[in-house]
Amino acid sequence: MEQFVSTTLKDHKLRTTSCREDVLETFLNRDTALSHGDLDSTLGERFDRVTIYRTLKTFLEKGIIHKVLDDEGTRYALCRERCTEHDHNHDHVHFKCNACGQTNCLENLHVPAVKLPEGYRVQEVNLLIQGLCADCAKA
Amino acid sequence: MEQFVSTTLKDHKLRTTSCREDVLETFLNRDTALSHGDLDSTLGERFDRVTIYRTLKTFLEKGIIHKVLDDEGTRYALCRERCTEHDHNHDHVHFKCNACGQTNCLENLHVPAVKLPEGYRVQEVNLLIQGLCADCAKA
DNA sequence: TTATAATTTGCAACGCTGTTGCATAATAAA
DNA sequence: TTTATTATGCAACAGCGTTGCAAATTATAA
Numbered sequence: 531m532e533q534f535v536s537t538t539l540k541d542h543k544l545r546t547t548s549c550r551e552d553v554l555e556t557f558l559n560r561d562t563a564l565s566h567g568d569l570d571s572t573l574g575e576r577f578d579r580v581t582i583y584r585t586l587k588t589f590l591e592k593g594i595i596h597k598v599l600d601d602e603g604t605r606y607a608l609c610r611e612r613c614t615e616h617d618h619n620h621d622h623v624h625f626k627c628n629a630c631g632q633t634n635c636l637e638n639l640h641v642p643a644v645k646l647p648e649g650y651r652v653q654e655v656n657l658l659i660q661g662l663c664a665d666c667a668k669a
Numbered sequence: 670m671e672q673f674v675s676t677t678l679k680d681h682k683l684r685t686t687s688c689r690e691d692v693l694e695t696f697l698n699r700d701t702a703l704s705h706g707d708l709d710s711t712l713g714e715r716f717d718r719v720t721i722y723r724t725l726k727t728f729l730e731k732g733i734i735h736k737v738l739d740d741e742g743t744r745y746a747l748c749r750e751r752c753t754e755h756d757h758n759h760d761h762v763h764f765k766c767n768a769c770g771q772t773n774c775l776e777n778l779h780v781p782a783v784k785l786p787e788g789y790r791v792q793e794v795n796l797l798i799q800g801l802c803a804d805c806a807k808a
Numbered sequence: 809t810t811a812t813a814a815t816t817t818g819c820a821a822c823g824c825t826g827t828t829g830c831a832t833a834a835t836a837a838a
Numbered sequence: 839t840t841t842a843t844t845a846t847g848c849a850a851c852a853g854c855g856t857t858g859c860a861a862a863t864t865a866t867a868a
């Protein structure tokens with residue numbers, strides 16, 4: 531994992547700083563979409579909240595993370611595909627559990643193609659499904 | 670239209686007030702997803718911004734409008750189907766034009782079914798497609 | 809039409825999210 | 839180790855959305 535963190539930063543030509551390392555590690559550890567607030571709760575004692583905002587912005591621009599649509603605030607998740615600033619490539623489904631509140635990428639579920647009206651051009655697609663995840667549904 | 674406004678309010682057992690009437694009319698006139706800011710620009714001289722927030726909240730609870738997910742802020746659009754507080758029924762596609770910024774409901778485009786992993790339960794579905802609308806694409 | 813009860817409004821205030829400017833600190837390269 | 843570049847922390851700010859409360863408005867019933 532240490533490995534992943536440092537190579538990810540190098541690959542995107544970013545200086546390695548402890549904040550960037552920690553934010554990346556947090557995404558890896560938690561394996562769920564995180565809001566700025568989530569990261570601030572975890573790392574707020576070590577870093578200023580502005581620094582965390584800027585780290586997220588940088589990661590977003592470099593294609594390390596992507597935004598996950600949400601009805602109550604912005605969340606971010608790691609890009610598993612290769613992405614760059616202008617070429618995000620996320621056609622997977624996002625699922626938000628209304629019980630435990632977790633939002634996750636369902637990487638292997640692709641968003642089905644939709645036939646838009648004549649003349650429309652697609653640039654990005656975002657599908658959020660809300661409901662109960664397997665754990666919460668059986669509880 | 671006047672007709673629609675007053676019957677809509679009565680149908681949902683809401684008192685008719687000028688703010689509610691004007692907000693509803695604005696949705697009808699503009700026929701696009703609107704943010705609180707949009708409504709405040711249009712109606713801000715006549716009503717306090719808090720009142721507009723509360724009107725949106727009330728309409729949302731009563732099933733008169735629904736949230737439209739967006740990567741840069743909350744927007745709302747009229748419910749065309751019959752909805753109630755706990756039974757929203759929106760499986761249509763939302764399209765946001767990255768050029769003109771408008772977000773619209775494509776009422777006749779349904780979100781295709783997605784097979785979730787075992788045990789997951791679906792409650793709500795939100796598909797946002799971003800790109801260029803027909804008008805902006807040909808320009 | 810008027811009096812009454814219930815609901816809505818405007819205002820002030822607050823917390824949260826996200827951004828910017830600037831001086832200081834840390835990084836990478838020579 | 840020195841230097842140029844980039845990142846950080848701090849202070850300040852703007853915008854979004856909410857709450858409490860007194861005053862105004864609505865619907866109801868007399």
